[in-house]
Amino acid sequence: MKKKKNYFIHLFLVLILIVISITGCSGKKANMEIPDSATGTNVSGGQANSVNTVLSESQVQNQVMDSSAVRDKADSNTGIAGTDGIAVEEDKVQVDEYGMGTLLDKENNGLGNYNTEEYKAIVENDFVSVLNNPLSTFSVDVDTASYSNIRRMIYENQPVEPDAVRLEEMINYFKYDYKEPESGNPFSVNTELSDCPWNENAKLLLIGLKAKDIDRKECPSSNIVFLLDVSGSMDEANKLPLMQKAFVMLTENLNENDRISIVTYAGEERVVLEGARGDETMKISSAIEDLTAGGSTAGSAGIEKAYELAEAYYIKGGNNRVILATDGDLNVGITSEGALTRLIEEKRENGVFLSVLGFGTENIKDNKMEALADNGNGNYSYIDSLLEAKKVLVEEMGGTLFTVAKDVKLQVEFNPEQIKGYRLIGYENRLLNTEDFEDDTKDAGEIGAGHRVTALYELLTADSRQDIPETELKYQTKEQLPGFANSKEWLTINIRYKDPDKNKSKLMSVSVDAGIYTKSMPDNLTFASSVASFGMLLRDSKWKGTSSYDMILDNLSRINTERDEYKDEFVSLVKKMERFNPDYMHPNVDGIE
Template sequence: MNTHRLDINAPKRSLGVPTLALSAVATLLLLQGCGSGQQPPSPAQSSPTSEKQVNAVPAKPVQLPTPRPAQPINLEGGSGGVDAMDQPARADKSLERMPAQAPLAATSGIAVQTLAAPRGDLAERIAIAPAYAGSPVDREQYAALETNGVKRVADEPVSTFSVDVDSGSYSNVRRMLRAGQLPPANAVRIEEMLNYFDYAYPRPASGEQPFSLTTELAPAPWDTRRVLLRVGLQGYEVEASQRPASNLVFLVDVSGSMHSADKLPLLKRSLQLLTRQMRAEDRISLVVYAGASGVVLPPTAGNRQGEITHALQQLEAGGSTNGAAGIELAYQMAQQGFIEGGINRVVLATDGDFNVGTVNLESLKNLIERRRDSGISLTTLGFGQGNYNDALMEQLADVGNGNHAYIDTLNEARKVLVDELGSTLQTIASDVKIQIEFNPHKVSEYRLIGYENRLLAREDFANDRVDAGEIGAGHNVTALYELTLAGSGAERIEPLRYVRAPDLAQPSTSSELAYLRLRYKLPGEERSRLLEQPLNAAQLQGSLESSSEGMRFAAAVAGFGQLLRGDDYSGEFGYKEVAGLVAGARGQDPYGYRGEFLQLVHTARALAQPLSTAPNTGTRQ
């Protein structure tokens, strides 16, 4: 494989080879003097001789210690599907052996040395990065979310939103709870918590109609006067042998902020899991960025595991972060290795802490919008804490027609990049939109739980030029509405005194509560297709306990999310009630995800307890 030299240090402030050689010679002389019992010569005596000796030393590239061969990773889960992989990945030994040195004031380079001609071993072009002094201040960034309010059907009978299959919010919230911290409200996106779990929806028989639709109605656990409507979509699952050839570009952040064990070391191990799923017809490229960007691995056949793994193992962290330059270069590499009719995707792995180059979110989104129309999508994998930019990662994936996940453990990497590989990589439908029209004779109010940043205007539903969410092979999507039935007396919004909706002038004989519409595009198509289905009052269960296991578990997840966000709709329904609901709805849990969720509920309940010496704050338990 031909490799190319590249310069990604700007400005060039790396330690020169003569300087390193001088330090090494001086240290060796000192050690020899100590070992023999002789005093080292004075500077006046040694200076001329040392200079001649240094000039006589042939210059060699700075090398890291010989990389260790990749070790097999134990992927067999323990009890409950959670094992040692849940611990943060250990930092590479090469990081532990790094000499202590002060950060270079103006360096913006990363760990790849300036190169001028093709070389054999990648290790020859990796320089030891300067120590990174991370900020102790928590600089995590989350987009502001205003909780969906109650809508009066007489005024707004139609609700429209784009689907969302991201799961990053759930694993990020899990990371915080495990660290003994309740998450900030804006870190909690209830739809992503719902969509983290599988609900065993019926699977479609073929890809021609790529979804099955499931609806269910049952009393809400936090207020039995109200009704929960669950809408479930299940995507068609593609066998691994039928997956199209993949052209993947790993875009890896190797800036100084990525030095900790839960960032670059975990990132490298995670991407190694993905590369092990690749075949001869697949292509892998590796692009890195810090102060500038460069190509570490050009498009390489997926079965050349040794070369790909070796390239990943050499990565070290150092420098500032110019993410925009890396994104531009990654799309160029994806275009170079483009597979017609295949999966062409950039996988951006970073903490999202862009601090040089284009750092404005809207500018980055515009950059990606210009590229997505060429058939190259973008998946974002978030890593780390303290400076994690969740707002950037989630929105870039949305604009790039991809999905977003947050990797807090190697077990999560296995879930996203191995168990759900088809869902992560292969899109079976794009611009998927849901619209529900409520019958004002049967439903007086409704509230969509979650999807705050996915709402669409009513007219956007039939407009095929309006971008919406994508669904991958085997993905499932769950949405919950809280309904207030007409005549229940539980309305939250007072009726108008002088205006009466004309629809309500005459009674209705229809048993329909609502009408569900779904629009989507098959891959490569420009015109959307339409699915429609009525929702009848006869579907309403007499109690939540008589509803399906999936309905009860989804209600528990939604209730948990509402509590974490501090929403005003849960009443006396606290963490204790959530835990009881989960305990009775765990069902088949082969990977232990529902059991893990129950533990998180207990953790949140403990963290929400007011201190015994503090006044009672009224926190729901």
Template sequence: MKKVSIIIVTIAILASCQKKKEEEVYASSLDAILEEPMAKYENIHEPIEESKNETQTNVDNEEYAPLIENPFELTKNQPVSTFSIDVDNASYSNIRRMINEGQTVDKNAVRIEEMVNYFKYDYPQPQNNHPFSINTEYSDSPWNSNHKLLKIGLQGKNVPMNNLPPSNIVFLIDTSGSMDEDNKLPLLKESLKVLLNQLRPQDKVGIVVYAGSAGVILPSTSASEKNKILEAFDQLTAGGSTAGGEGIELAYKLAKENFIKGGNNRVVLATDGDFNVGTSSVANLETLIEEKRKTGIFLTCLGYGMGNYKDDKMETLADKGNGNYAYIDNLQEANKFLGKEFAGNIYTIAKDVKVQIEFNPKYVQSYRLIGYENRKLRNEDFTDDRVDAGELGSGHTVTALYEIIPTDTRSEFLPKETQLKYSSNNASKGFGDDLATVKFRYKKPDGDKSIEFIKEIKNSNSGIESASPDFKFATSVAWFGLVLRDSKLIKNKNLSAVENLAKEGKNRDSDGYRSEFIKLLQSYKATQK
């Protein structure tokens, strides 16, 4: 009996050792998998952690955060509106891709402020110590009769290239399996070469890639060593799942190790946004990137591809990370964003730029902000320097439109009035000819305290016939966006009228971007017949 017991115990010990050995081999194999490029392990994914409050729209596996159109507000009840500027233009080029490919345009992909801000406007350079000028224009709304539009435009100061500070740029490149398409990694490499051609010998470049696990493939290197940098680009291949969170951590670490005090320190993330290993939910990415922005390192997000494009994650990263966001659908777009507009998109001249406007109830019965749905701020956030807002680059223009229902005007869109017992109606007090007072706050790129200045806007009765070409063109772009979103707050959705207004606003179009918009509009109109 003793012999049998000893045999049983021995077998149990051997089985236990074998199991332990198998676990060690499995762990070792898993480590090896995570260290490989993972081209042959494309189907290995950890579960995607999603926030309970996240809502997404999926079209062909593309994801867009839902937007609810800004409503009209009664001036007597809420005379103040506050928002963060937005210099992103990804929405326009993404919509252009959808229309050109014959896809249905997802209305949640339509962010009207990004469509309007894709185009430059003829605003004057600042003439004071502030880094941007303020420009306003008030005229008729073409989509709702008897309504008006107020255009507010900012023009960032043009800083000559030789006066720009040295750059410390880290390229964070997605080389996962989802990037293995012609309009993704190959286009990405050509795009970054465009950016590289803008850099000077005093600028530095590092490259971090991520696919399964992240790694540095080029330490911080002088931009004068272009051949060395180009060789690193050319060696990039796609394969594996996407350890986006780990890549972000490593890119910021490399940027911080080579931080240039008083310089332009920036991570340039290039991806289709398809994070599916590690930190992947929008909520988790938001928390991560909010922490990273405290380092003083800015962020530029470049989106590529279609079919599984994750717009919601890209926008979150740019919005929360002191950054900007572009969608690169072709090399022409890369040349625009990273070539012609390089300084504006890479060099920040003012950060946390906020706008707050107070409307005069004598002239404004009701108003609404066109677009900027995910950039609205609480009124008390305007003076709170802890609250993040948008960044303005060298030479950037930013435009916002408010639709206004003037006093004594009948409109089916006028909100029902709430009778307030304790609030006085200030309309009887006059306030002269002020339509509104607009305030701006911003910080210097390396500053922590906001600077404020104020501009008063006078009431006028000019019709759209006498409006500037910029007013007409910006309005036509916003109008097209409202049609694409199937807005319930506009009556006139005639695309021919939109096209005619765009043509009136074409003006000088040396780069051809306005002409391209008109052709895009015509192409879309042809599909609606």
């Protein structure tokens, strides 16, 4: 009896140990926390089951080492880049009409990461009557951010935001073979005229400015403040780490006469380095490389401090500039576009120029960065790769940092006897009132050393079959306006500019007639028109006419782009879009026969 009792006791103890073992294991499983790298939160219990089979969009992107890897590994069937063999559930992928795939998050019913990018709305220029509007006035624009930004969207297989497509910035991204300026002039004026590729009833006019080059050894000394955004929104591989590498590259091209200060801003501004010599490369590079991201974005406080340092180390006759690097997501202090613009307008009066470098995706505030650069006597570039950083901060360092002419305005006067209508392609955000042209207090764009500025006009000659809206005027008919009857001139290009250290403008004028017309389109105009046509397709312009990707590629095949890596890449970009849109062809513009 005693043995039997001991047997049941041992059996009971064994059962208890088994129960404890089972509940202990399940308890560990229930309480095991799995970090979600995309959100920084913890996923527990049953939620962890899906982690091994479905990755968020940001997790997939983490498999990509650089932009070239994305391009090479993009799946030709779905267009989903960077998955590198990782399995993704079919119901997590949305494929659009062009076969481009987007990873979805069921809980958000959309993109796994919310896209909060902001762009200023573009109201596209229309054709206008020369009789009613004989003058077309605008500020030059040497910004290039739009092209590199939409290039990023295309290579990442994202839909292109129409308001991100600024045609003038796309065209001005590239170099053109313009003549050098004559002695005493800061830039040359170049013109080309041929038939418009997408509108058989129009001519296409190119106006190109080429600024003088400055030998780096002859450049004035620089007083530069690096104003770097290190807020939490910059804590991504294509933001702070890329920004650090970009500025280290710039640092390697400075000399002992330059002065460098570094201001960072997150929850508050901080002076990291003040007045260092340009040849103290290790000191400057170390300060940059030691930066980490975190906190909110008190951008306005950083701007105030950066300009304060720029003024403290001001070099008379030198290049005094603040270089702002950010994703534009300012959320503490002055945050609105209007208030930031007024702040920059106030600061520019002290002779300090501003360059803006945009970084990152999904939350970039393009509208704020463009406004800051446009109103701060500066330029705006978007950095999507180390190659782009090298282009902006090394190859085009003179244009980025050294201004040769400021407040540059163009005013084109058309002869109604020869031209009945025109349309300026792009520059919608840079239009000026007629009276602004001669107003030296009105701010306009800057041109840096070696910069090229290109503007395109569609022109309707007097005998064009395309109708143009026109208001009949009692006192302003062609017959009543003297001086036109015997003039063969089509138009006159008037340009006002100021020397970098002056406040009074100078005037240049160039007249254009039919003599510059060529049936065979010149190389500069061929490439510029191809970029314009590409941009009009991307933003689905109502003036795209007969544009198609095939037409663009056909035109580009007539010129040699292989000697220019950036133009050659553009050809590849068009080919990529053509593959997704093989039959993409638009009907003629309304009103064109």
